Amino acid sequence: MPALPLDELQVSETDPTTGKLHSFPALHPIRTAERFFVLYRTPPKANIPALVEEFLERAQFIAQDLDWLLALPHDKFWCQVIFDETLQKCLDSYVSLAPRRFDELVDSPPAVTRMQERLQRSVFLVFLRMSTHKESRLFHSTERRPVHESCNLLWIHHNGMWSEDISQDNFITPSVFGEILYNNFLFDIPKILDLCVLFGKGNTALLNKMIENIFMQQPSYYSDLEETVPTVLQVFNNILGECGLQEEGASCEPQRLEEKIRVTPSEMPLQELKDIVLYLCDTCTTLWAFLDVFPPASQIFQKHSFLSRLAAFYELMVPELESAIKKGKFEDRSLQMAMWRRLSHSRRKMMEISHIIINQTCLQPILERSNENIHTFVEAFLEIFTTLLQERRFIKDYDEMFPVDEDISLLQQASSAIDETRTAYILKGVESAWDGAVRHKTSVSKRIELRTSPDGAAAQLTSNGPQPPSYSLQDDDHCPGASAARPSSFLTGVELDSLVTQVKDLLPDLGEGFVLACLEEYNCNVEQVINNLLEDRLSPALQKLDRDMPRQVKSEPSSLLASRANVFQDDEFDVFSRDSIDTSRVWKGRRRAEDSKQFLNDRSVVAEQRERYQQYSVIVEEVPIEEGTGQMFKDDYEDEYDDTYDGNQVGANDADSDDELISRRPFTIPQVLRTRGQVEQDDRQEDEEDEPEEEGVKPDNFVQDPALLRERAEARRMTFLARKGFRHDSSSAVVGTSRGQGQSKDTVQERRKKEANKSARGNHNRRSMADRKRNKGMIPS
Incomplete structure (x- = not known):
């Protein structure tokens, strides 16, 4: 006969007062043990002995109670879980207050760390046992065997049930199991979320089986x-x-007057x-x-x-x-x-x-x-x-x-x-x-x-200027807290030297350059660097480096004064390159004991330039060549010389005289450098050149001949008309002489031209069109 599920099982117990045998369901509040589970509190942030002792005492009570709970048989365990409110409050307090991996880390004493790990394991095992409706006899066995290395569990979940000698006596009807979980709030969505973030690392497969079983037995969780x-x-x-x-x-509501400004x-x-x-x-x-x-x-x-x-x-x-x-x-x-x-x-x-x-x-x-x-x-x-x-x-x-x-x-x-x-x-x-x-x-x-791997890499954004360290998202999968190591590029020289010393104290054979490369690779985590060096698990990039590599000395950057450039660069007033300058040549405003008249009368600069320009007026026609020197200008043939056009007589047939070709332009002294005598002499020469030569006596044309003026005007008019394309008016030739006296040849010719071309003026081609109509028979003759 198959065993009944726990929800249908009836148990008989003797009443200690009356001695009578009573029968009632296996899941009944009367079977709940009187035990008070205390609430969990977070570890103290300060290593104060009194606070540490208080935490350890409270955690010890919780750990002992959870161990007692896990040792209960299947029926007693579920009675305690369903009907003991203090147990649920204890578990809820731990799930909500337990430190996450991204919380600030505190250097806790070893006793606190060990106790926290013990609580972590016990709470996880309780939830693990609560998430299945079938369990092995190992749950109520006194034997304890670790079978999972990462979380040190006692049981392995297999295909929705617990493996290894499954007992048919320890199970709950799946539908009833789902109602128990849902109606008693043993699991809810916020609690499941917290369980995933608390126990997910290293226990992903177990948690997946847990949550799948919960959602499968109770679809209301969806x-x-x-x-x-x-x-x-x-x-x-x-x-x-x-x-x-x-x-x-998103919907935006108006801000209330008394509401705090965001x-x-x-x-x-x-x-x-x-x-x-x-x-x-x-x-x-x-x-x-x-x-x-x-x-x-x-x-x-x-x-x-x-x-x-x-x-x-x-x-x-x-x-x-x-x-x-x-x-x-x-x-x-x-x-x-x-x-x-x-x-x-x-x-x-x-x-x-x-x-x-x-x-x-x-x-x-x-x-x-x-x-x-x-x-x-x-x-x-x-x-x-x-x-x-x-x-x-x-x-x-x-x-x-x-x-x-x-x-x-x-x-x-x-x-x-x-x-x-x-x-x-x-x-x-x-x-x-x-x-x-x-x-x-x-x-x-x-x-x-x-x-x-779900714990993959991610990008870290770059920005210009001073900023916090660019932590690579490709490192660990959880954020350690504020005590996490910083990258070497963000450490000062003293801090970096201290980390190098810690590594070299244990491994003195390594070079400082190689140690620095390892610290940069592992974000200055000394423990991780030493562990990977001892176990020979360095990254491929570090394995290619020389382990005796010395530390590279960084050159000091040049100062701003040494790299600047200005208008006084390397001159007599450059105070950055000279220790002393002539201060007598530096003044502000007008010089001392000097007025504007004296400044304008100062011709020292003109005198200096006059001597320079006088050297330009000295023209040497022939350069004397000493014996033994300069032969290349006389007899030596220069191979680079181009004699293509030597036979051409350039300018030989010009009308200019040879004096103009060989004469030089006289040197002219600039106006500002001339003396007063030279200026007067040049002025006289220009006046003489400007005087015109005397010509013969010209007639007085005060009153000109009017006929001559008319002839000139008529000639100008005819020239203008001829330029514009107008022909000479031949109207007098067309008129001719009186009738009966005969007409000249020019008159007959002009009349014929007028008859043929009169349509070009105001007649609009009437005559030619009339002739055309008559020829076509349109107008009777």
Whole structure:
């Protein structure tokens, strides 16, 4: 006979007061043990002995109670879980208050660290046991065997149930199990999100089995998740509202008079800016952890256009926060670096969230060939990226971490009917988003690692001027806190020397240059450098370096005074290159004991120039050649000389005399350099040249002959008319003599010309047209 499930099982127990045997369900409040579970509190930030002792005592109580709970049999365990409210409050307090990996790290004592690890393991095992309706006998066995190296678990989950000697006595009806989880709030969506971010690292497979089993046994969690997505989107809107920004399309209500004026991140107080950065980091990390553990939830997120809303939030928020952190006035430099690192961590997680959603909704179904209608998923992919192209910063960062061209190439291989115009448009839009930025292509091996690992790389934006350290998003997958190591390029000389000394104290054979290269590669994490050196797990770039490489001495940059250049460069007044100058030659305004008349009468400069120009007037006609020198001008033949035109007699046939060809122009002294006597002599010579030669006596034409004037005027008129093309008027020849006396030949000729050409004037060709009509028979003769 098969065993009954726990929800149908009846147990019989004897009443200690009456001694009677009572029968009641196995899941009953009366079977709950009286045990009070204390609430969890975070470890103290200050290493004060009293606070540390208080934390250890409280944590010890919680750890003992959880160990007692895990040792209970199946029925007693579920009675305690369902009906003990203090247990649920204890678990909720730990899930909500336990330190995340991106919280500020504190140098806690070893006892606190060990106790925190113990609580972490116990809480995870309790939730792990609560998430299955079938369990092995190992749960109530006194034997403890670790089987999972990363989390030191006691049990292995296999195909929705616990393997290794499954007992048919320990199970719950699946439908009843789902109702127990849902009605008693043993699991809800916020709690599942916290479980993913707390226990996701190293336990992804186990958490995936847990959440799949919970959603499978209780489908109502899907509807809860769908109602949670608008709340997550509202979180992003709240962050924008607190920063004085507003997403496009969001509803804007009028601001109330008594409401606090919202300022931009650059104008915020430091504490408020820090809270916003931490809140954003917590939100992004939690969402990424949940989607990484449970990828099927991506379908529900995308139903609410989560990607487009996330990209719009990224485009508005990230530049403002980056500017506020860079330009903010931080007294504590480590706080600025911690905020910058958390912002970089948030940016990377938003990129990975987007990639998980795109991969699950579009790419994964195509790769698995789960649906023959691949065109639907291809169309969804193209529609998503067409919408995201307007967010240039988001698409650029996404393309640097997960290249879009590779995804499009995958689609082209999977479907031959893909729209090439749309794909070309998307690729062109991605390339235009890179305008003005330096593109860093990831190597093929790194891209393969990104595709296989969810903790891939992301881009770090560059900017000019002093800024916080550009933490590479390709390092660790979680943000360590403010105590994380800084890059060597941001450390001072003393701090960097101290890190080099720490490495060389343990490994003295290494050169300082090689140690510096290792520190730069691993972000100045001394422990990681030493560990990789001892285990010989250095990166390929470091393995190629010489381990005895010395430290390179950086040359001091030249000073500004040594590199400047001005109008006084290297002259007698250059005070930067001369120790002393002649101050007597330097004055301000008018010289001492000097007036304008004395300055104008100073002709010393003219006298100096006169001697120079007088040397130009000395012309040597023949240069004496001494014996033994200058033979090249006399008899020697110069090979470079061109004698092509030596036989031509240039100017021999000209009418000019040879005096004009060989004579030189007399030298002329400039006007300003001439003496008074030379000026007067030149003036007299010019006057003599200007005097005209005496000619014969000219007639007095005061009154000219009028007839001569008329003839000249008529000649000028005829010349003007001839130039204009007018002919001589022959009207007198046309008139001729009286009738009966006969006409001259010129008259007859002129009359004939007039008759033939009279249509060119005012007659308008009437005569010729009349003759034409008569010839055609139109007019009777």
